[in-house]
Amino acid sequence: MDKISELPKDILQRILYFLSQKEAIRTSLLSKSWRYTWCTRLNVDLDFSDVAFKKNKQKFIFVVNDTLQRYRDQRLCVEEFHLRISLGDMFNDLDHESVSLLEKWIPLLTVMGMKKFRLSVRSGHRSVKLPPVIFGAVSLQDLHLESFYFDRKAIERMLLFKHLKSLRLDKVCIEDEIFDKIxxxxxxxxxxxxxxxxxxxxxxxxDLHNLKYLFFKMSYITRGEEELCRIEIHPSPSLETIDITNCNLWFHKGVDFRNLKELSLCHVTLSLDHLSSCKFPSLEYLKIFGWPGLRDSHLFIDAPNILYFQFAQDFVASISFAPTSGEWESDILLNFELSHVTSANIDHYLYSKWDRVRIEFLWKILMQRETGKEDQFSFRDLEEARMEIRGINQEEWHPISLSELPNDQERGYHFIRFALKWRQTL
Structure with missing residues (x-):
């Protein structure tokens, strides 16, 4: 006897609360009691993708309409709503019918307490016009828009979003003036x-006084530096994370990023003088990738509480840090994963993938300091270097020379590292 199916509907909904939408839909096959229960789960996120309906547009629209109507009739909340539409497959365009449906669904979802909304249009290399109705859902806390283009009409009647905490724009076409107004x-x-x-x-x-997390990424290859987007970051005590890829970055000279904990700069152009003059009293994680401007310059980082530093480039850059309050670790990746470095204050440890040719190559680079030769890989301030080994089940490291390295059959059971000691500089 199926006693679970005889439970009150509110109990069945409570059970479905702990299931994913996909799992909840499957319960409709259990019995008549379960058939439509999944349609009105309590305080959950609804995720609809036309891909699951195999290009059956009418069925897709019916299911979304029917589900929302059930929630409305029972006065239930929909906290999160994700809608994914494929243009060119199911919709030849974001046609009038689709726009009218959005104009119907979004106000309805707003009344039902929607806090998080994601609208994604898969359209190949095309972007479609953003329906203006989206900027009427002022109760939103999280808005994620993908593959649209914004025109002035979309923001003509835009209201003030007092509750919005998160905005994510992915593959959208938007001009500066419209972005600023948003x-x-x-x-x-x-x-x-x-x-x-x-x-x-x-x-x-x-003017974003509450901004904590700033993420900007452009993955396409530009033809010149002037084509890169310029990001101007002004002092803000709330900023905790800055993650920038492919852009012209600008900081005020001498800015005190008092609460910034993570800074990641990948393929950016930035004034070294401005960055060196900034203070990062709370910075714990710093990553710098692909920054050609560092080749013939010196960068100073004032981050007394740094815990982790990662640098990736095809040359050794001149970078120094202000005195730190404790031990910290760094990864130095040279010549596209040629080496791997971790550090603890003055003593640094450089690990290599277990490959004799690679180890010999790295050891040759380290030994160049003794011959006085310098090239793009030289370690100018390196005072001492030694090679160390430990077994896979061992805790202690032991000094070793190239001639004493294990043979090919044993190499998978050992770890190799280079212990480096740097000169203390003012």
């Missing part, structure tokens, strides 16, 4: 993520 209407935003968005030329992060 940001101006999100005074409480804490997370701003912009990825692969074209048309943007300048982003100014100056």
């Amino acid at each position: 940001i101006a209407n999100f005074p409480s935003i804490e997370t701003l993520a912009v990825e692969e968005c074209i048309w943007l030329r300048t982003i100014k992060v100056d």
Whole structure:
């Protein structure tokens, strides 16, 4: 006897609360009691993708309509709503019918307490116009838009979003003026993520007093530095994380990033003088990748509480840190994963993949300091270097020479590292 199916409906809904939407839908096959229970799970996220309906547009629309109507009739909340539409497969365009459905669904979801909304259009290399109705859902706390282009009409009647904490724009086409107006209407935003968005030329992060997390990434290859988007980051005591890839970055000279804990700079152009003059009293994680401007310059980082530093480039850069309050670790990746370094204050440990040719090559580089030869790989401030080994089940490291390295059959059961000691410089 199926006693579970005889439980009250509110108990069945409580059971479904702990299941994913996909798992909940499967319960509709159990019995009549379960058939439509999944449609009105309590305080959950609804995720609809036309891919699951195999290009059956009418069935897709019916299911979304029917589900929302059930929630509305029972006065239930929908906290999260994800909608994924494929253009060119199911919709030839974001046609009038689709726009009218969004104009119907979004206000309805707002009344039902929607806090998080993600709208994604898969359209190959095309972007479609963003329906203006989206900027009427002022109760939103999290908004994620993907593969749209923004025009002035979309923001003509835009209201103030007092509750929005997170905005993510992915593969959207948006001009500076429109972007600025959108940001101006999100005074409480804490997370701003912009990825692969074209048309943007300048982003100014100056009036976002609650911003904690800033993420910007452009993955396409530009033809010149002038084509990169410029990001101007002004002093903000709330900033905790900055993660920037492929852009022209600008800091005020002498800025005190008092609460910044993570800074990641990948393929950026930035004034070294401005960065060296900044203070990072709370910075714990610093990553610098692909920065050609460091080749013939010196970078100083004032981060007394640094815990981890990672650097990847095809040359050894001149980088120094202010005195630190304790031990910290670093990874130095040279010539595309040629080496791997970790550090603890003055003593640094450089690990290599277990490969004799690679180990011999790295050891030759380290020994160049004794011959006085210097090239792009030389370690100018290296005072002492030694090779060490330990077994896979051992804790202690022991000095070893190249001639004493294990043979090919044994190498998989050992770890090799280079212990480096640097000169203390002022």
